[in-house]
Amino acid sequence: MNALQAADRGKTLMIVEDEVLVAIALRDELEAASYHVLDLTDRHEQAVAVARESTPDLALVNIQLRGRDDGIELAKHLKALSIPVLLISGQVSRARSAQTVAIGSMPKPYSAVEMVEAVTYLLARIDGDKSPPRPSGLEVFEAALGDHALS
Secondary structure, eight states, X not given: OOHHHHHHTTOEEEEEOSOXXXXXXXXXXXXXXXXXXXXXXXXXXXXXXXXXXXXXXXXXXXXXXXXXXXXXXXXXXXHHTTOOEEEEOSOHHHHHTTTTTOSEEEOSSOOHHHHHHXXXXXXXXXXXXXXXXXXXXXXXXXXXXXXXXXX
């Protein structure tokens, strides 16, 4: 475990993903990196309920969710709850259009290891640490990230 991961030990994450195998792989890899991952969700309403109850430090949200639910709409609701959102989707242009409600985008395909690096980086940035290098593939929406940064 590197120093950044040690600093983030105990941080709580929420994964909102309609592809079950992707969600399970992400959960397992993030838990192996010492993050606490809430129960997996794949619907807007369910995710908002979990977020209100548990207040995760970061939500990983796919844009296309089960039942035609929209991850960008979910990101708006999570932002209103002061929960930062990382969009995890192959819909790059739609993710970029959501720069006011998400702190970044990690386009598919990505590996679970790459996602751990992205999460670790974003949590460090939220905590005000600008020193870690940005992982390749991760697009950071600086203006929205600034809304969540502690420094």
